[in-house]
Amino acid sequence: MFKEIPQLPGVYRQLLDAIDIGIHVINHEGKSIIYNKKMSEIEDMNKEEVLNKTIMDIFLFNSEEESRLLQALSNGSVHRNAKQTYFNFKGQEITTINDTFPLVHNDMRIGAVEIAKDITKLERLTRETSREKHDAKFTFEQIIGESSAIKEVVYNAQRATRTSSSVLISGETGTGKELFAQSIHNGSHRSAKPFISQNCAALPDSLIEGILFGSVKGAFTGATDHPGLFEQADGGTLMLDEINSLNASLQAKLLRAIQEKSIRRIGDTKNRTIDVRIIATVNEDPLLSLEKNRLREDLYYRLSVVSLTVPPLRKRKEDISLLADHFVQKYNHRFQLHVPGLTDEVSHFFKQYDWPGNVRELEHMIEGAMNLIDYDEPIHTIHLPVHVRKKFPLPANDMTIGDSNSLKQKGVESAVKPLHTYIEEVEKMYLANVLSIYNGNISQAAEKLGIKRQSLQYRRRKYNL
Structure with missing residues (x-):
C-alpha cells in the first residue's frame, strides 16, 4: 500500500x-x-x-x-x-x-x-582526454611572415628542435603560440610521438589535477583508473597553455613532475616514470606574471630554458598583406568563392588598425567579410564589422552604409540586403571577433560587451558560434 x-x-x-x-x-x-x-x-x-x-x-x-x-x-x-x-x-x-x-x-x-x-563534466573530460591525442599539424613552413620580428622567433624556435629542453612561449592571445609549439614538436625527434595540448584556464582547479596526472579507482567519488595527460604524452610533447592560470599548489606539483621526470596519479602510492617535453605558454609578459604572483619563480626558471616571445600583429604590420592573402585563399577554397583580395582602402585600413586580437582577429575578420560577399568581388570596408569601421573615417570613394550612389558606382546594388538580415550578420561577426579576442571566455567577453553571460550564451547558440 x-x-x-x-x-x-x-x-x-x-x-x-x-x-x-x-x-x-x-x-x-x-x-x-x-x-x-x-x-x-x-x-x-x-x-x-x-x-x-x-x-x-x-x-x-x-x-x-x-x-x-x-x-x-x-x-x-x-x-x-x-x-x-x-x-x-x-x-x-x-x-x-x-x-x-x-x-x-x-x-x-x-x-x-x-x-x-x-560528475557529468568530469566524465566527459575523462573520455575526451583518453580518446584525443591532438596530433600536431603545423610546421615552420606554415608560419607566414617576412618581418624581422617573426623571422627571429622562427629561427630561435627551429634551434629549439634539436633538444628536449622545456620551452616557454609568451605572447598575447591570438599571436599563434600553439602554431610555434606544434612546429617545434614536428621538427624534433619526438615528431612520431603524441603532441597533446591543454588550456589550463579552461578547467577548474578541482579537475585539472586529475586531467594532468590521472587517477586511480576510488581516489574520489566517481574516480576510475585513468592515465593523465603526462602519461598519454609519454615520449612526445605536452603543451600547457596559459600555465599562469594554475594555482600555486598545482604549479609546485608540475615543477616536481618536470624535475623528477615522474608523476603520481591521484590516490596512488607509486610513482610512474615519464618522458615528456613540456612547452608552456603565457598570454602576458612572464615578468608581469612573476610580479603579480601568477607564476612561481622556480617554475618559471625551470620552464624558460628556451624562451620565445611571439610578437603581436601591430609590431609586424609588414606581414599583414601576406597573412590577409593567405586567409582569403583559405576561405576561397572553403567557401567555393573567387574573392580576388582586398580593396586598396581595406589594405590601408588594416595597416592602420591596432589588431587587439592579433592574427586570430585578422583571420576571423576576413572569414566574416567573406560570409557577406554574394559574388566574386574584393573585400570592401562595408564587409567589415561595424565596431571596426567606426575606428577610422572611411575614404570618400569606398562603400559606406547609407551611400547609395557609392553602391551604384561600384556596381554592387545586389549587396543591399534586408535590414534585419544585415544587422544579424553584423552582430554574428562582431560576437565572433570579440569571442576570439577573449579566446572563447564567455565571462570576459560578456563583461566587455556589457551584457549578461546568459544573453551571450543565447546568441552563441543562435548564431552557432
Whole structure:
C-alpha cells in the first residue's frame, strides 16, 4: 500500500534550494513533487518541466527498470554512492553519483528520493582526454611572415628542435603560440610521438589535477583508473597553455613532475616514470606574471630554458598583406568563392588598425567579410564589422552604409540586403571577433560587451558560434 506524502512547508523548500546537492523526490504515483535548484542545474531542466510529471515523461528510459527512482518506489531497492548515466527528455547526457532509496512511513512506501552529485563534466573530460591525442599539424613552413620580428622567433624556435629542453612561449592571445609549439614538436625527434595540448584556464582547479596526472579507482567519488595527460604524452610533447592560470599548489606539483621526470596519479602510492617535453605558454609578459604572483619563480626558471616571445600583429604590420592573402585563399577554397583580395582602402585600413586580437582577429575578420560577399568581388570596408569601421573615417570613394550612389558606382546594388538580415550578420561577426579576442571566455567577453553571460550564451547558440 501507498500513502500520500504531506506537503512540504515553504521554508524547507527554500533550504533544499540553498544546498549544493541535487535532490529529486517522487510520490507514490511516480510523479515528481520535489526538485531542487541544484538538481535543476545538473539535469538542465527547470522545475516547471519536471514537477507533477512522471519519470518516464522526463527521462529517456527504455523501461521503468532503468530508473532507480522507480525501482526504489516499486520494490524498495537501495543504491548508495552509485554512478549513473542517463538522458533527459532533451537528449542531453547526464552522469551523476547517486544515493537512491524509498521513503517509508508506517511500514509503507510513500515515495522515493534521489540525492545526486554531478560528475557529468568530469566524465566527459575523462573520455575526451583518453580518446584525443591532438596530433600536431603545423610546421615552420606554415608560419607566414617576412618581418624581422617573426623571422627571429622562427629561427630561435627551429634551434629549439634539436633538444628536449622545456620551452616557454609568451605572447598575447591570438599571436599563434600553439602554431610555434606544434612546429617545434614536428621538427624534433619526438615528431612520431603524441603532441597533446591543454588550456589550463579552461578547467577548474578541482579537475585539472586529475586531467594532468590521472587517477586511480576510488581516489574520489566517481574516480576510475585513468592515465593523465603526462602519461598519454609519454615520449612526445605536452603543451600547457596559459600555465599562469594554475594555482600555486598545482604549479609546485608540475615543477616536481618536470624535475623528477615522474608523476603520481591521484590516490596512488607509486610513482610512474615519464618522458615528456613540456612547452608552456603565457598570454602576458612572464615578468608581469612573476610580479603579480601568477607564476612561481622556480617554475618559471625551470620552464624558460628556451624562451620565445611571439610578437603581436601591430609590431609586424609588414606581414599583414601576406597573412590577409593567405586567409582569403583559405576561405576561397572553403567557401567555393573567387574573392580576388582586398580593396586598396581595406589594405590601408588594416595597416592602420591596432589588431587587439592579433592574427586570430585578422583571420576571423576576413572569414566574416567573406560570409557577406554574394559574388566574386574584393573585400570592401562595408564587409567589415561595424565596431571596426567606426575606428577610422572611411575614404570618400569606398562603400559606406547609407551611400547609395557609392553602391551604384561600384556596381554592387545586389549587396543591399534586408535590414534585419544585415544587422544579424553584423552582430554574428562582431560576437565572433570579440569571442576570439577573449579566446572563447564567455565571462570576459560578456563583461566587455556589457551584457549578461546568459544573453551571450543565447546568441552563441543562435548564431552557432
